[in-house]
Amino acid sequence: MMLFGVFLLLLGHYFLSYVDLPASMGVKGIIICAACIAFGVLFSLPTKMYLTFYLVTRENEQACEPYNDRTDK
Numbered sequence: 001m002m003l004f005g006v007f008l009l010l011l012g013h014y015f016l017s018y019v020d021l022p023a024s025m026g027v028k029g030i031i032i033c034a035a036c037i038a039f040g041v042l043f044s045l046p047t048k049m050y051l052t053f054y055l056v057t058r059e060n061e062q063a064c065e066p067y068n069d070r071t072d073k
Contacts, residue, residue, distance in 0.1 A: 005043030012036030 012033050015021040021029035 002044055002047040005040045005045075005047070008036050008040030008043065010040075012040060 012035075015029070015036060016033045021033055023029070025032070
């Protein structure tokens with residue numbers, strides 16, 4: 001799902017910036033670009049949450065290491 005979300009984000013950016021879809025299709029082009037970007041963010045959100053939780057737990061484990069070393073001596 002993450003790769004699909006990133007693909008949709010890049011596709012929406014491509015439509016918006018390089019193909020200039022809103023200028024050629026009008027409101028429908030804007031809707032297509034916005035939908036690609038919105039669904040891309042939606043599908044990549046669980047991955048961002050997982051990475052955030054993983055990095056926070058890793059940071060907490062590293063922060064506790066000096067305290068664990070003091071109790072061993």
